[in-house]
Amino acid sequence: MDTEKQQKQNILIRYLNIYLLKKDLKMKPILRNIVNRMNRNQNISIKQYNSIIKFIEREKEFKDLNRDQIYQFFEPIIELKHRKVIHYGNTLNEHFI
Numbered sequence: 001m002d003t004e005k006q007q008k009q010n011i012l013i014r015y016l017n018i019y020l021l022k023k024d025l026k027m028k029p030i031l032r033n034i035v036n037r038m039n040r041n042q043n044i045s046i047k048q049y050n051s052i053i054k055f056i057e058r059e060k061e062f063k064d065l066n067r068d069q070i071y072q073f074f075e076p077i078i079e080l081k082h083r084k085v086i087h088y089g090n091t092l093n094e095h096f097i
Contacts (some may be wrong), residue, residue, distance in 0.1 A: 013038055020035070025026070044077060
């Protein structure tokens, strides 16, 4: 695994572990799942990312960035699922599966 990706995983794990220490946080199972995935060197899903961005954007390290910039920072550890596009003939119509 490249060091940039590992470094970004470590940053996210560090913050998630801080959030897991919060007493009344209702998202603990989701956060644990994200930490477990990253500890197994798996990417997180876009849905998982969207569930934690509201916390991450408040951190001092990311406070001066907008959500798009934060997404670009963490993009190497986010699992991107591409839509399958089928083109029919020479038309401009695309049909998504």
